Amino acid sequence: MHSTRPPAPLLAALLALLAALCCAPAAAQALHAPEIGQPGKDVVWVPTPERLIVRMLQMADTTSADLVVDLGSGDGRIPIAAAKRFGARGLGVEFDENLVQRSIRAAERAGVSDRVRFVRGDLFQADLSGATVVALYLSPDVMTRLRPRLEALRPGTRIVSHQFTLGDWEPDESMTVENRPAYLWVVPVRVEGAWRLVLGDDAYELRLQQTHQRLTGSAEFQGKHAPVFAARLRGEEIGFAFADRNGYPRAFSGTVAGDTMHGKALAYGQPESTWRAQRLP
Numbered sequence: 001m002h003s004t005r006p007p008a009p010l011l012a013a014l015l016a017l018l019a020a021l022c023c024a025p026a027a028a029q030a031l032h033a034p035e036i037g038q039p040g041k042d043v044v045w046v047p048t049p050e051r052l053i054v055r056m057l058q059m060a061d062t063t064s065a066d067l068v069v070d071l072g073s074g075d076g077r078i079p080i081a082a083a084k085r086f087g088a089r090g091l092g093v094e095f096d097e098n099l100v101q102r103s104i105r106a107a108e109r110a111g112v113s114d115r116v117r118f119v120r121g122d123l124f125q126a127d128l129s130g131a132t133v134v135a136l137y138l139s140p141d142v143m144t145r146l147r148p149r150l151e152a153l154r155p156g157t158r159i160v161s162h163q164f165t166l167g168d169w170e171p172d173e174s175m176t177v178e179n180r181p182a183y184l185w186v187v188p189v190r191v192e193g194a195w196r197l198v199l200g201d202d203a204y205e206l207r208l209q210q211t212h213q214r215l216t217g218s219a220e221f222q223g224k225h226a227p228v229f230a231a232r233l234r235g236e237e238i239g240f241a242f243a244d245r246n247g248y249p250r251a252f253s254g255t256v257a258g259d260t261m262h263g264k265a266l267a268y269g270q271p272e273s274t275w276r277a278q279r280l281p
């Protein structure tokens, strides 16, 4: 018997065309172009220029080992640049669903969907446990509210911010690109307290006070105290100096690992020596 039905492949093609025609305008409508200055939950959307993004990620020493988390990720450009230019993994947290969907599409177009993820959510609730770099372009008020969480990040985590600072937590580095400032903080390890520092045959009691990455204190040897100077932390890296038992200034550099530190000490005209320290109870 002769059939009037179109062959199956033709039918499938017709149905696909019909679906595309009826759904395309809806999808285009759902993903409208954002407008600079449009309201967001806590701050408006204003994108960071691409050139500044690259410089910020360079300032954070971003590599393929990093997870770059952008809090309030807008159209996704920071996590995408982190993946595309630095080989990092990226996570964007954004409250606006339209911006999230645009970010997902942009990551596909950039060919980095395998390394970048975008989630709709409130930046104050975001999971930062895996973050090694946190990117921010927010507002003074949001920076203040976020600060306790940023201070609690793992030592060595880098925080980069376009335009806004963290109050009296001074940045480790800053720069300006096209009149726009950007800042870097490296979350410092906690070293405040007393340490037994061994240098050669000598043992000093090192007492440190800490305000973020800045350190002050003193080193005591057999009842003689010398002030600690030029002392600073960058993540888990420490540097400080004091006059040794003979009155010679010594510059110490090293690494902090939990309740121990170790590194190299330099004194003018003397060979480099090693030192180590143990936290005192």
Ligand SMILES: C[S@@+](CC[C@H](N)C(=O)[O-])C[C@H]1O[C@@H](n2cnc3c(N)ncnc32)[C@H](O)[C@@H]1O
Pocket (backbone or CB within 6 Å): 039, 040, 041, 042, 043, 044, 045, 046, 047, 048, 070, 071, 072, 073, 074, 075, 076, 077, 078, 093, 094, 095, 096, 099, 121, 122, 123, 124, 136, 137, 138, 162
């Ligand atoms: C100034 S824009 C920065 C966008 C992007 N980080 C950049 O630098 O190009 C801030 C973004 O944060 C989003 N935002 C505001 N409040 C938020 C919140 N509570 N949680 C998540 N995203 C938020 C806004 O929708 C906007 O996209």
